[in-house]
Amino acid sequence: MAATNLAKLALKYGPIVYTLAQKYGPHLVEQVLKNREPAQRFVHDRTERVRSNPRRRALDHAESVVEGSLQQVFHRGQPYWVVFSRGEPVGTHPHTDASFDVLLMNADPERRVTPQELRRTVTLPRRPRT
Structure with missing residues (x-):
């Protein structure tokens, strides 16, 4: 039953999709290729930031020095x-x-x-098993 409906839709809308793909396909490909670089850079920056985790590295550094402490500051919009x-x-x-x-x-x-003082250890209450 579903295969016959799919075949009917393909026959009905197939020519329309084909002509739109010929008309707008090159523009679509050009936009995808143009916008790929900024998107990849954004994803790379986010994954690198999560991977390096500056807060954790700063905590470890502060624990390794004498009378260590730390403070978060912002410079040019970055923490x-x-x-x-x-x-x-x-x-x-x-x-x-x-x-x-x-x-x-x-x-x-x-x-x-x-x-x-800065290390966060939060224990969440567990739901009892039933």
């Missing part, structure tokens, strides 16, 4: 984690060429936290 050792900045995650002075220009030093 960065600045790692401190004894109150002096020692690194940023992800890496940037901006100096510590530029990154910390308007940052509030009261917002620095230790890795123990």
